[in-house]
Amino acid sequence: MQMDQWECSISLPGKKGIFQTGLSSLSMADQYESVSLICPPVDHGPAAGHSWFPGPPPPIYSCTLTPELEAKAREELQEKPEWRLRDVQALRDMILKEHPNLRTRLDDAFLLRFLRARKFDYDRALQLLLNYHAGRKAWPEVFQDLKPSTVKHVLDLGFLTVLPRPDPNGRYVLFLRPGKWKPNDYPFVDNVRAIYLTLEKLIQPEETQVNGIVILADYTGVGMSQASNPGPFLAKKVVSILQDGFPIRIKAVNIVNEPRIFKGIFAIIKPFLKEKMAERYVLHGSDLRSLHRSIPPSFLPEEYGGTAGRLDLAAWTRLLLDCEEEFIVEFCQPDPLEGVVLPDSMLFEEGAGGKDEDTFRGLRSQLYYCY
Structure with missing residues (x-):
């Protein structure tokens, strides 16, 4: 097989193959020599x-x-350890048969993310994988040259971080502060880029794939300029990626210190949320006792009535920046969908902007009213 510089070959003793990851993928290369595989770096x-x-x-x-x-995975995700590699192989076979030109990783660890996110339903896992790649094609401003060094200004500003301890249910807490972003400082898509890189790192451990994550968003300082800037079309893209295009389970979204204008912000987001996801939003206002019922104080920084020390923004920034080469291999490569024919029903339908803008004009008045 002719290989580009961004592809790699892993050889195991006594076996032949271009990408061999355990028992489940030893014979696939001989059957499908045209498939390109992105290999994760070995030296992290x-x-x-x-x-x-x-x-x-x-x-x-x-x-x-x-x-x-x-x-827990058996009960909640229908994952059976004795069938795990068989299920991965089944998904791999579907990809190679139905989308032989798709430049995607096919290793066991990567495909397991999609199976777990869709409770081992092969068809839904495959659709999620296609959405995952389609999102990159539909939103090049976010995914082009996507690496931590390009969003360092977002991280330094304190727009997002990850709390150092998982909550009592083993879920890491993605902490967002939208009020730290000012539209005149940099484009909104830079925030999306930082969120996406963070999610990519969070989903690597198998514990996260099973437990999911929790979002904590502090809306202190959010005003009309932040609320009206993204607009519904951008909001729809963000929700589509997180809800239908990324293999992660968002188990709760805790909102604190939300201003009156949040009612208008949520009116923009809610039409794109699935009912189950919308029900996971919890508004706490300035009531820290309410927040502590969702996330105990021992897991929260002092700024939010917790006992876990002062909020540390630098730790997650350092971790991401140390992964620069890892993300270059993952994202700074040729288009994975080049030459691939996708189903008609995919994310981000073209031509929807007009309808969304009409909706936005109606919602803008709500924002001003709330403000």
Whole structure:
């Protein structure tokens, strides 16, 4: 097979193949020589040295779930350890048969993310994988040259971070502060880029794939300029990526210190949310006791009535920046959908802007009224 410089070959003793990750993928290359595979880096460098966050998975899959998490995955995700690699192989076969030109990773660890996110439903997992790649094609401003160094200004500003300890349910807390962003400072899509890179890092550990994550958003300082800037079409893209185009389970969205204008902001977002996701939004206002019922104080920084020390923005920034090479391999490569024919029903339908703008004109008056 002719390989580009961004592709790689992994050879295992006594076996032949272009990308061999354990028992489930040893014979696929001989059957489908035209498939290009993106290989995750083997040497993860200093990123593996952040003791508070799990390191990336090894190139050859080996389950890292505890017996308790395996039981949880069985109950909530229909994951059976004895069938795990068989299920991965089934999804891999579907990709190679139905989309042989798709430039996607096919290793076990990567495909498991999509199976777990869709409770091991092969068809839904495949659709999620296609949406995952389609999102990149539909929104090049976000995904072109996507690496941590290009969003350092967002991280330094404190727009987002990840709290160092998972909550009692084992879920990492993605902490957002939309009020830290001012439209005149940089484009809104830079915030989306930083969020996406963070999600990509968060989803690597198998614990996150099973437990999901929690979002905590502090809306202190959010005014009309932030609320009206993205607009419904941009909001729809963000929601579509998080809800239908990324293999992560968002279990709760906690909003604190929301201003009156948040009613108008949520009116923009809600039409694009699935009912189950909309029900996971919890508005706490300035009532920290209400927040503590969702996230106990021992897991929160002092600024939010917690006992976990002062809020540390630098730790997550360092972790992401240490993963620069990892993200270059993952994102700074040729278009994975080049030459691929996708189904008619995909994310981000073209030509929807007119309807969205009409909707936005109606919602803008709501924003001003709330403001």
